[in-house]
Amino acid sequence: MDQRISMTDKFDLNGWCAQHLQRVEQALDKWVSVDASSDLEHAAPAELMRAMRYAVLDGGKRLRPLLVFAAFEALSSGLTQANESEAACDVEAALRAACAVELIHAYSLVHDDMPCMDNDVLRRGKPTVHVQFGSASALLAGDALQALAFELLTPDDAAVPASRQARMCRLLARAAGCAGMAGGQAIDLASVGRPLTEDQLREMHQLKTGALLQASVMMGVACGDATAQAVQALQTYGAAIGLAFQVVDDMLDVTADSATLGKTAGKDQAQDKPTYVSLMGLERAHAYAQTLYDQALAALASSGLSDTRALQGLASLMVQRSS
Numbered sequence: 001m002d003q004r005i006s007m008t009d010k011f012d013l014n015g016w017c018a019q020h021l022q023r024v025e026q027a028l029d030k031w032v033s034v035d036a037s038s039d040l041e042h043a044a045p046a047e048l049m050r051a052m053r054y055a056v057l058d059g060g061k062r063l064r065p066l067l068v069f070a071a072f073e074a075l076s077s078g079l080t081q082a083n084e085s086e087a088a089c090d091v092e093a094a095l096r097a098a099c100a101v102e103l104i105h106a107y108s109l110v111h112d113d114m115p116c117m118d119n120d121v122l123r124r125g126k127p128t129v130h131v132q133f134g135s136a137s138a139l140l141a142g143d144a145l146q147a148l149a150f151e152l153l154t155p156d157d158a159a160v161p162a163s164r165q166a167r168m169c170r171l172l173a174r175a176a177g178c179a180g181m182a183g184g185q186a187i188d189l190a191s192v193g194r195p196l197t198e199d200q201l202r203e204m205h206q207l208k209t210g211a212l213l214q215a216s217v218m219m220g221v222a223c224g225d226a227t228a229q230a231v232q233a234l235q236t237y238g239a240a241i242g243l244a245f246q247v248v249d250d251m252l253d254v255t256a257d258s259a260t261l262g263k264t265a266g267k268d269q270a271q272d273k274p275t276y277v278s279l280m281g282l283e284r285a286h287a288y289a290q291t292l293y294d295q296a297l298a299a300l301a302s303s304g305l306s307d308t309r310a311l312q313g314l315a316s317l318m319v320q321r322s323s
Contacts, residue, residue: 013313017066020098024065025057027099031152032056032145051133051141052148056106059124059262063245063318064105064216065098070310071220071234072097077307090223093160097168097219100149104176105212107145110138112185118267125262146176167222175215184208188273196274202243204274209249210242217241217311233303237296237311244292245318250275251285252323260323293319 032053072094113120113128114135121131130138149172154165174180184207191204217238221231250268254277258265268275276285296315300308 011309011313013310013317016310016313020066020069021062023095024062024098024102027095028056028102031099032103032148047133048137048140048144051129051137052145054132055110055129055141055145056103059126060102060106061321061323062102063314064101064212066314067213067216067238067241067311068094068098068101068220068223070314071217072223073220074234074303074305074308074311075221075224075226075230077305089159089161093164093168093223094220096152096155096160097223100152100168100172101212101216101219103145103149103152104172104181107142107149108176108181108185108212110142110145114138117185117189118271120264120267122258122264123262125259164222168219171215171218171222175211180207180211180215181209184211191274193272194274196279198279201274201276201279205243205246206239209246210239213242213245214238227304230303230305233299233305234311236299237303237315240292240296240299241315241318244289244296244315247276247285247289247292248319248321250277251282251289252321253277254282256322262323289319 033049072090076090109123110129112118113123114130121128123129126132128138129141133141150169153160153168153172160168176182178186184204187204188208191200196204214235215238217234221234226234252261253265253268253275256265267273269278276288280288293315297312300311
């Protein structure tokens with residue numbers, strides 16, 4: 001793989017990630033706030049907001065927000081923005097989109113971990129939200145995080161044009177609903193103890209995991225201006241890395257420990273869930289992840305965009321990760 005990512009060697013991915021992660025953390029801390037002086041219209045009850053902050057802050061890889069920024073910047077690279085006000089709106093839209101996808105991701109984890117779903121007790125190296133706050137508070141915190149995501153995408157001022165708000169809301173709603181995460185989770189729950197074909201497993205994970213990762217890329221696209229060629233390429237890239245992420249996740253569930261993962265290792269096998277490892281074995285699953293990675297890079301090469309190094313680096317990071 002090292003030869004295939006040589007084009008990113010001169011790109012400081014760690015520095016790029018650190019810069020954007022700081023922006024995301026500061027924005028999330030501001031927008032998911034107990035402080036009634038925040039720019040949200042109403043302050044939530046303090047206990048509910050504490051559960052929301054517990055679910056979102058101080059943990060997580062933030063890959064989805066990073067994908068938003070990487071796609072947005074790939075479109076913006078080499079362009080000269082004549083209107084500074086318009087440029088500021090684009091950047092504001094990207095930040096709100098990045099935080100919104102992370103809030104949707106956080107809400108999905110809160111609900112997935114609950115006793116009625118996966119019944120997990122460890123997430124991001126700490127007790128899950130329902131363990132810490134109780135099931136009722138966890139349910140409400142997840143609901144509130146989902147609602148807050150769409151509130152962030154629809155500010156009252158002119159920071160984000162209405163047409164762009166609508167486009168981003170549609171992308172995120174579709175990725176989170178029955179044609180995305182919720183649908184994938186329903187298939188997952190119905191598949192416990194049942195063998196799935198490779199096509200069935202792919203469909204489940206394209207919905208449950210891949211949809212939001214692909215939507216993160218396309219949210220970044222929605223914040224800028226893209227040719228039809230670039231849109232198609234980035235859709236293909238997002239689909240490939242979304243599925244690759246899940247293949248690697250299935251592998252790590254078998255090969256890593258709970259301390260490294262920050263969540264319960266071996267859970268899939270213990271619950272008799274179909275995974276890429278149970279279907280293919282580790283060696284074939286690893287090869288499939290590499291194939292998807294190659295597809296993602298090929299898509300970027302066909303995009304016509306001048307600088308996709310952040311997107312390339314994130315694809316490599318997702319496939320090579322150890323947690």
